[in-house]
Amino acid sequence: MYKLLLADDEPLVLIGLKSMLQNEKYGVEICATARNGEQALALIKSEKPDIVITDIKMPVKTGLELIEQCREEIGETPVFIMLTSYEEFNFAKDAMHFGAVDYLIKLELNDKSLEAALDRAKERLAKINPGGGTHTEMQPFKDRFFIRLYNGLFESAEQYERERKELELTFDAKGYCAAFCTVHESGAQAMSGSKQFTLLTSTAQVVCDSVEKYVLCTITPLDAKHFVMCLALDEHTNEQMLRVAFANAAANAYRYFSVSVNFGIGRIVSEPLMLKASYKGACAAALLTGEKTSVVFDTSVEDIDEPTKEEPSRPMSHQERTVASVKEYISSNLGQSLSLNEVAAVFGFTPNYLSQLFAQYSSVGFVEYITDARVNAAKKLLLESDKKIYEISEQLGFDSAFYFSKVFKKLTGLSPREYVQTKQ
Template sequence: MVKLLIVEDEPLVQIGIRSMVNWSDYGIEICDSAKDGIQGLASIEKYSPKIVITDIKMPQMDGLEMMKVCRERSKKLPVFIVLTSYEEFSLLKEAMKYQIVDYLIKIELNKEDLIEAVKKALEMVQEVQNLEYPDIATSIQSNQSFYDKFFIKLLLNLFESEHQKRMQANELNLDFQADCYVVCHNEIVEYSPMWEEEDKNRLLNLYSSTIQMIREMTKKLISCYVVSLDTKHFSVIFSLSKEQEVHHKLLLSKVLSQTYAMVHNYFNVNIRTSFGRPCHSPHHIPEAYQDARQIFALVTDTTPILFYENLSEDTSSNYIFNMSLFRQDIIKAFEEFDTATLTNIFSQISDIFKNQQAYYLQAVDAASNILYLAISHLPNGEETVSAIFSEDPTGYRSLYKQTNVEQIIQWMFKLHKGLCQVLTEHRKNYKNHIVNNVKKYIDSHIEEKLTLTDVSSVFGISPNYLSQLFKKYNDMGFSDYITNNKIAKAKVLMAQGSLKLYEIADKLGFESSFYFSKVFKKVEGCSPRDYLQIKLKY
């Protein structure tokens, strides 16, 4: 049995991790639990666990320091799965140095994500034990999930704001300084249908190996990033110079033809590829990707690589279903748990394809877009969507088994029905849940400068929506809540007597002691000095 250690200062989270999974089914035993990094190091020395699930922020010694000590002791094991309350990319970036497997957000933690992370950890443990240079291999693999999540959000235009996108790109050291970007959508084809029915693991291994070879080969030939999408599809974002842009079709055709020939020789699979129009800003990458997806219906065995520019305007427009017209409304419906709007959108999309029965691949594309949006924007999205299709052996991926437009519309109807049930059940509770977690976040970061934009980006929702939620589900607005909490903290610091007023003002992020005094008087009805004098009398 592989030993697993839990390092987490919240008892309920410890209990949840212990009970969420039948660990023996995966050859794992929980050897111990610890409430901080100091106890965690002691347990690591005592039990030698191969996997550690650890929180980042804890008293005494945090998870980052604990991982750092482990690596400084030249320990390549255990491998770490990191827990965090929010997507704090600055901390996660630091954690990457210590060969973490994955990170899990506590408020979104579910069984499926936990199992997926643990499976990655088991694979990494095996690599560390078997490979001659495991530290290099695991570092590459652990970083992959962070970059994949970022690029999937970029391709599908799922960032709430340019600020959020820039912030996460900076944390991942992505500068986006290329002169030109070209995006392609790809599908792995011609695998044996028997594999899907008789051996899912063999199909998944085939897909994983194919993607890995493509990733390794293309990066040697040209600057690019390969993004895994699902069990049959992936995307490639190419970064080109001005010189490369001039002959980009010839260059990219040569790179992919060479790569795909090698992949076919190894795995006996073929790849179909469609390219969107070149763009000169990362801001337009989602549009380029949409181009690629829209013309994919025209890719054939005889024309396995297709460029958008090679099509006439009439031809390309005949195959375009513009999902971007619905995207923001779908996201808003998910955020506001609005079943009426969601029903209207599904009806419009279904009507479009009922009248265009020949648009099979575009119907798949539309359904895929809605699926990705649901997984990305709903609480526990992956688990929620999986539950809707739990009766099907292949789950929500049964979409790719549908053979005509009518079947896809039926699949969408099932997704719609399930989503409406979920939205109805969670409408009020989840909104309260968001506000409560935002308040907890503010309370724990009260000494920092907190803005509506920054806090909303942490929770993956729009600033306007967070502001509306606060007004509706709290007794005061967002800014007033922060101000009142800062003043409450100031009163605690003043009572302790170890800091001067200007030091307290600086510590709590006020622009000046004068502004601090002005805000304090507005909240408390007296200046900080008057407050101290009154306090001293009693």
């Protein structure tokens, strides 16, 4: 039985919901009711419900303020289902930004919609705490594990296997591929960092819920606009199935959050240790997405029985391998912030040590390598996509189209427009 709290300032609504929820098929037990947001917050802290169904507009503290404060002070639980009327529909979408799992329109409330919302709440709870309280503590380590996997940072198969067992991760699928996901939201730059990241995690969860109707997946957030999915595939998986899965995911993300999500899908590999190649292809495919094409595949995934069998490359020395791995990471994350401090943190180095590695084991310095990589990627996009110059500059992490054009001309001797003209 899940503990559930009801919050609404309308007595008739509370009576109606309590009557409906008495049905054992819902699998919930009402632990408390509240008539305003302040009372609801106090009861949440004392009763510790798993699920809260709350009205969006209430006296003293609104439902939006309630969920925002709970996220800041308590964490991922309880999960919220919002009650709304037609005129409050936009507020319901705002609530989804803070991680509400669903919203119910009061005038359309029935057994079917209530059961569906509660099922979503239970699914979210299962993902938040699948092992009895260890998920929240372990998640940062799991995220780091997958980032290392995508960037080929394990020193050996033995090190990979040891960390996999410590984190209780299972990989037993027929094949795997990476999906690089980008979230676009109008006015996102005006949002604070914490709210933007909350939007990303909520969007990622909706995307995952949608995709998992077709194929198992694991989410790893990268920054406030990007996340990666590891897809575990079986012999029934094909490209059309994945296109439908990601189209539904994009539609649900827009429905709940008014955001658009683009997906770059990498090629299939047979082993998790080979996901680096899939991730690199996913990042390249993601650069080719746009308003008209939200899903781009690096290669066809029609034949799941023939995943890539190639072995990961072997380093010549530890230092050379480290520099090569950093370069691969840079090439796969050109659209993100790539300051020396940030990249060093990903690899667990000091900025000074990383800078020295590049000086000793690379033909160009750290900043110069990033600039060259971005300009080379820009050349490809200018010739192979229909993106505008400002769109390319944004996708490749330049501060502005003006700065991009200036850097491009400095390295090539031509402006981006002139470069395209010379190649036509």
